[in-house]
Amino acid sequence: MIADNTTLIEARDLCKSFDRGKIPVIRGIDVRIVRGEITALWGASGSGKSTLLHLLSGLDAPDSGRISILGYNPGREADRLELRRRHVGFVFQLHNLIPDLTVEENLAIPAVACGQKPGDARPSASSPTRSACRTAANIASRISPAANGSAPPFAAPS
Numbered sequence: 001m002i003a004d005n006t007t008l009i010e011a012r013d014l015c016k017s018f019d020r021g022k023i024p025v026i027r028g029i030d031v032r033i034v035r036g037e038i039t040a041l042w043g044a045s046g047s048g049k050s051t052l053l054h055l056l057s058g059l060d061a062p063d064s065g066r067i068s069i070l071g072y073n074p075g076r077e078a079d080r081l082e083l084r085r086r087h088v089g090f091v092f093q094l095h096n097l098i099p100d101l102t103v104e105e106n107l108a109i110p111a112v113a114c115g116q117k118p119g120d121a122r123p124s125a126s127s128p129t130r131s132a133c134r135t136a137a138n139i140a141s142r143i144s145p146a147a148n149g150s151a152p153p154f155a156a157p158s
Contacts, residue, residue, distance in 0.1 A: 007068075009056055016051055018024040025082035026062070038135065052106045057088050135153060 004022055011029065016026040025048045033039050041049050052058040055067065060075030070087055072079035097106045112118055 002048075005031055006035045008035055009067075009069050011056060011067045012065055014055055014062045014067065015051070016055060016060070016062050021063075026055065029065075031056065058083055085110075 011031040014029040017024040058080045
C-alpha cells in the first residue's frame with residue numbers, strides 16, 4: 001500500500017523541443033503529484049499538454065530534466081516496461097475506447113492482456129481506478145452531448 005502523502009510523479013526542470021531544437025515546447029517545467037490528489041492540466045491548443053503527458057508517462061523522453069514515477073526512472077527501458085505493464089494506463093484523446101464497454105471495462109483490458117482473470121482485473125470499490133471512473137462519469141455528465149454530436153462514452157462504475 002502506498003502512503004497517502006507519497007509522491008507518485010515528480011519532474012524537475014523538464015525541457016522538450018522538436019525539429020532538433022527549433023520548436024521549443026516545454027521549458028523548465030516542475031511537477032509533483034502526490035497520492036490522492038486530483039490534478040488537471042489545461043491550456044490552449046499547441047501549448048504542450050500532450051507533450052507533457054507523454055513525458056510524464058514515459059511515452060517520450062525529455063531533452064533535459066528528471067522524471068520519477070513511483071520511484072521508477074522512465075528513461076530506463078526496464079523501468080519504462082514495468083511502469084507500462086503494472087502502473088500506468090493510457091486513454092488517448094482520440095477514439096481508442098471500445099464503445100460497447102464502460103470506461104472501467106476499457107481500463108481493465110491491459111490487466112487481462114497481462115494474464116489477470118477478468119474478475120480480478122476489476123478494481124475494488126476504494127481503488128484509484130474506480131475513483132477516476134466516477135470522476136470521469138461526473139465530468140462527462142456535465143458536458144453537453146451537443147458539444148460533439150453524441151453522448152460521452154462514460155458510465156459510472158457500479
